[in-house]
Amino acid sequence: MNTLTLEKEKIRLQEDNYFTRVGNTPLLPLRRVTQGLPPSVSVYAKAEWFNPAGSIKDRAALNIIQTAIGNGDLPPGKRLLDSTSGNTGIAYATFGTMMGIPVTLALPENASPERIAILRSLGADLILTEASEGPEGSMKVVREMLKEEPEKYFYANQYGNPANWIAHYHSTGPEIFSQTGGDVTHFVAVMGTSGTMMGTGRYLKDQNPQIELVGGQPTKPLHGLEGMQHMASAIQPDIYDVDVHDRIVEVETADAYEMVRRLGREEGLFVGLSSGAAAVAALNVARELDEGVVVTIFPDAGYKYLSNEKLWK
Ligand code: PMP
Numbered sequence: 001m002n003t004l005t006l007e008k009e010k011i012r013l014q015e016d017n018y019f020t021r022v023g024n025t026p027l028l029p030l031r032r033v034t035q036g037l038p039p040s041v042s043v044y045a046k047a048e049w050f051n052p053a054g055s056i057k058d059r060a061a062l063n064i065i066q067t068a069i070g071n072g073d074l075p076p077g078k079r080l081l082d083s084t085s086g087n088t089g090i091a092y093a094t095f096g097t098m099m100g101i102p103v104t105l106a107l108p109e110n111a112s113p114e115r116i117a118i119l120r121s122l123g124a125d126l127i128l129t130e131a132s133e134g135p136e137g138s139m140k141v142v143r144e145m146l147k148e149e150p151e152k153y154f155y156a157n158q159y160g161n162p163a164n165w166i167a168h169y170h171s172t173g174p175e176i177f178s179q180t181g182g183d184v185t186h187f188v189a190v191m192g193t194s195g196t197m198m199g200t201g202r203y204l205k206d207q208n209p210q211i212e213l214v215g216g217q218p219t220k221p222l223h224g225l226e227g228m229q230h231m232a233s234a235i236q237p238d239i240y241d242v243d244v245h246d247r248i249v250e251v252e253t254a255d256a257y258e259m260v261r262r263l264g265r266e267e268g269l270f271v272g273l274s275s276g277a278a279a280v281a282a283l284n285v286a287r288e289l290d291e292g293v294v295v296t297i298f299p300d301a302g303y304k305y306l307s308n309e310k311l312w313k
Contacts, residue, residue: 018098022058023171025050027179027295032266033259033279040291043282045275046176049301053094054087056172056299060195061091063167064156065101074154079104079125081145082156083138086115087227087300088193092156093122104145104153106138112226114304136235158193160238165199172196173203176295182207185292188249188282190216190274192227194240196297201244213245216281216296223253227274227299249281256280257311260302270302273311 030043037043051058068074079102080092089105096103103124107115110131119126127145129137139159146155158164176184187204189197194215201213218225221233231240260276263269275298282296305311 018052019062019095021052022062023051024175027176028269028298030267030279030282033262033283034286037283037286038290041286041289041294042292043286043294043296044180045269045279045282045296045298046172047269048297048299049271051091053091054300054303055091056196056297057087058091058094059167059171060158060164060193061088061156062095063170064158064161064163065092065095065099067161067163067166068154068156074101076100078154079152080156081105081142081153082158083107083135083142084158086111086119086304088158089119089124090115090122093119093124097123106141106145108134108138112304113307118304134234135229139235158195162239164193164195165202165239168196168199169203170199172200172297173207176200177204177207180293180295183293184211184295186212186214186282186285186289186294188214188216188278188285188294188296190225190228190251190278190281190297190299191231191240192229192274193237194229194231196299198239198241198244200297205244212247212285214281214285215245215248216277217248217250218277219250219252225251225253225256225273225277226305227272228277249284251277251280260305260311264302269298271298272300272302272305273308274299 026047027044028047034043048056080096081104083106093103105124106127106129108131109128129141191197197215204211218228218230221230256277259279263271278296282294286294
């Protein structure tokens with residue numbers, strides 16, 4: 001092998017290693033915030049910040065890109081376009097940059113400065129949309145861009161692309177089932193695009209229809225819980241099927257904030273806001289039980305929320 005071929009081979013191997021690190025995240029027992037629960041009730045959380053680009057969305061973004069490449073929807077020269085509140089964009093930008101795929105993202109201008117800085121550092125082209133219009137404003141801008149230049153873009157469409165939830169059907173679901181030795185009784189996931197709940201939930205029900213699926217939701221439309229969507233008032237994602245989960249548990253924003261602080265102080269887990277919401281929802285479910293194994297998802301770590309002064313006071 002000449003030097004150039006060797007160099008190329010090395011890069012290919014590094015990329016392979018990086019991508020194979022998506023998924024297989026630890027399942028952590030919560031030991032202290034669970035105090036007062038009966039001894040036969042346990043609560044676990046999947047630590048999704050272990051993914052290489054830092055969140056649960058690595059799973060969906062990688063599968064969206066790989067499926068599109070496989071289908072011929074993302075040939076060389078096309079630009080990946082999507083609207084994202086941050087984590088999916090960070091994953092697109094990470095994997096896209098590695099694979100030589102240019103990435104354009106629309107996101108609300110009030111996304112946390114950390115998210116915007118990370119996206120810029122990964123070379124993504126950003127379009128910041130009106131804060132007051134929320135994620136829907138970003139979607140509208142993306143649709144207009146597609147109408148104007150359809151040939152230029154591959155529209156990744158995380159809210160409507162089945163590759164989002166299928167990623168979880170093939171990874172998050174099987175991991176949870178095997179990490180609990182098949183003993184999981186309740187699965188609780190907060191919902192944004194709903195990909196995590198749709199894919200993981202369907203897999204778990206296919207293994208055991210008795211497993212109860214609980215969707216976590218903010219109590220109100222303007223909730224400030226980044227990554228989550230208030231389904232009742234927002235435009236519902238096309239991949240969201242209300243019949244997949246058995247029920248919804250609502251979480252107050254203030255309770256999610258308080259739980260983020262408790263998870264840090266009591267469990268040693270430095271997590272993002274939606275993880276706080278997930279823990280509140282999971283504990284509410286656990287409190288109703290005499291026995292059971294409740295599993296939830298902690299979508300990301302706290303780093304992207306450091307500028308939120310209210311959170312860390
Ligand atoms: N929490 C965070 C921090 C997220 O970025 C997302 C993704 N929007 C979610 C929760 C919800 O995940 P999903 O889109 O799979 O419902």
